[in-house]
Amino acid sequence: MSAQPPSKSAASSALPPFDPRDPLGLDDLLTDEDRAVRDTVRRWAADRVLPQIADWYERGELPGIRELARELGSLGALGMSLTGYGCAGAGAVQYGLACLELEAADSGIRSLVSVQGSLAMYAIWRFGSEEQKQQWLPRMAAGEIIGCFGLTEPDHGSDPAAMRTYAKRDGGDWVLSGRKMWITNGSVAGVAVVWAQTDDGIRGFVVPTDSPGFSAPEITHKWSLRASVTSELVMDEVRLPADAVLPEVTGLRGPLGCLSHARYGIVWGSMGAARASFEAALDYAKTREQFGKPIGGFQLTQAKLADMAVELHKGILLAHHLGQRMDAGRLRPEQISFGKLNNVREAIEICRTARTILGANGISLEYPVMRHATNLESVLTYEGTVEMHQLVLGKALTGLDAFR
Ligand SMILES: Cc1cc2nc3c(=O)[nH]c(=O)nc-3n(C[C@H](O)[C@H](O)[C@H](O)COP(=O)(O)OP(=O)(O)OC[C@H]3O[C@@H](n4cnc5c(N)ncnc54)[C@H](O)[C@@H]3O)c2cc1C
Numbered sequence: 001m002s003a004q005p006p007s008k009s010a011a012s013s014a015l016p017p018f019d020p021r022d023p024l025g026l027d028d029l030l031t032d033e034d035r036a037v038r039d040t041v042r043r044w045a046a047d048r049v050l051p052q053i054a055d056w057y058e059r060g061e062l063p064g065i066r067e068l069a070r071e072l073g074s075l076g077a078l079g080m081s082l083t084g085y086g087c088a089g090a091g092a093v094q095y096g097l098a099c100l101e102l103e104a105a106d107s108g109i110r111s112l113v114s115v116q117g118s119l120a121m122y123a124i125w126r127f128g129s130e131e132q133k134q135q136w137l138p139r140m141a142a143g144e145i146i147g148c149f150g151l152t153e154p155d156h157g158s159d160p161a162a163m164r165t166y167a168k169r170d171g172g173d174w175v176l177s178g179r180k181m182w183i184t185n186g187s188v189a190g191v192a193v194v195w196a197q198t199d200d201g202i203r204g205f206v207v208p209t210d211s212p213g214f215s216a217p218e219i220t221h222k223w224s225l226r227a228s229v230t231s232e233l234v235m236d237e238v239r240l241p242a243d244a245v246l247p248e249v250t251g252l253r254g255p256l257g258c259l260s261h262a263r264y265g266i267v268w269g270s271m272g273a274a275r276a277s278f279e280a281a282l283d284y285a286k287t288r289e290q291f292g293k294p295i296g297g298f299q300l301t302q303a304k305l306a307d308m309a310v311e312l313h314k315g316i317l318l319a320h321h322l323g324q325r326m327d328a329g330r331l332r333p334e335q336i337s338f339g340k341l342n343n344v345r346e347a348i349e350i351c352r353t354a355r356t357i358l359g360a361n362g363i364s365l366e367y368p369v370m371r372h373a374t375n376l377e378s379v380l381t382y383e384g385t386v387e388m389h390q391l392v393l394g395k396a397l398t399g400l401d402a403f404r
Helices: 008-014 032-048 053-059 065-075 092-105 107-127 130-141 253-287 299-327 333-357 359-363 369-381 386-398
Strands: 147-150 166-170 173-184 191-198 201-208 230-240
Touching: 032 065, 032 092, 053 369, 065 107, 092 107, 092 253, 092 299, 107 130, 107 147, 107 173, 107 191, 107 201, 107 253, 107 369, 147 173, 147 230, 173 191, 173 201, 191 230, 191 253, 201 230, 201 253, 253 299, 253 333, 253 369, 299 333, 333 359, 333 369, 333 386, 359 369
Parallel strands: 147 191, 166 191
Antiparallel strands: 166 173, 173 230, 191 201
């Protein structure tokens, strides 16, 4: 027996209206608490970042970074998904939504938060001693101390197992020497989590940045992530007490565990940069006229907008799915690679397509799209390059290791 189809007017009035900014109705997936976190972070970014970001970007600076960190701490955004020690203990979806909203303002701000919470704090929270946690985490959660995470070296990026930085025992102390490169927050950090070779394998060290022999010269002349502090770390026989080592981990498992956590935030964050660029292009397409009508009325522009919307919202759906798996304790590293590979690659394509819709205006800092596109060039490379995530997935799919 078949049901009578409802009349056309009854069927359409029962449906929620189509929202161009949320075409799949993904808002329905969120709880009230999720929405509250999202809206709080969005308001903060609109108030504190968006009015000034083009200027900061042009100057290649992040002025007031310490104040911004304290405000982010007050929002509960630092170490947001960690528990205890002043951390917010939020769910993975809420942390992801915060990353999305921060990166919709600028990838540099999201990077500040990711490195602080998912790399430096996470390393101490996951692998540190109780004393290390008590000493560092509450002030890092409050944004009073900024942290950085030193894994990459000038000659060893994708292959960190080959790192040269070395910590050797000297009586009860450790003596740490080497160089790290491309370290976010380096020059403004009060504490650095540094990974080094030891006689027992790779270990993590909690290094106060005022230790004699430690310096962090800033890297300038970047054309991406310009509103973010990036530095070299130079360690020239830095003497550390025996309890500076993270006691709970040995080997690459340590840094890779932290990177998984940070990459998860990028799965969401990259969709923020994509959303901001898509929305700029959509608004522009409806108002910019050529050949006597809005460019959004041309089929080619509509095809671009449709494809951008499809990839944007598929990406958000994927991020939400991974968030639910993380909350359920079922998220595998390969699944994070899946998300980072897809979402950053699609985000950069969305930004580049948005750029074309804005024509010449697309290259101007008056609009956000070129800034987001160039930022995403870094996001494409850090936390594992596209190729590394292809190799992770390739290995998981075939069972064959093609890394070397
Ligand atoms: C703005 C910015 C901020 C950063 N912040 C941090 C930070 O806070 N902490 C930190 O530790 N690091 C940080 N990084 C470093 C980042 O993680 C590295 O740049 C990244 O891991 C890649 O290393 P690499 O640049 O040395 O490139 P390489 O490893 O030299 O790779 C160069 C190219 O070769 C490819 N490649 C390498 N090996 C293979 C292979 N086996 N098969 C196929 N292709 C391969 C890569 O995919 C890439 O395309 C940051 C980088 C940037 C740009």
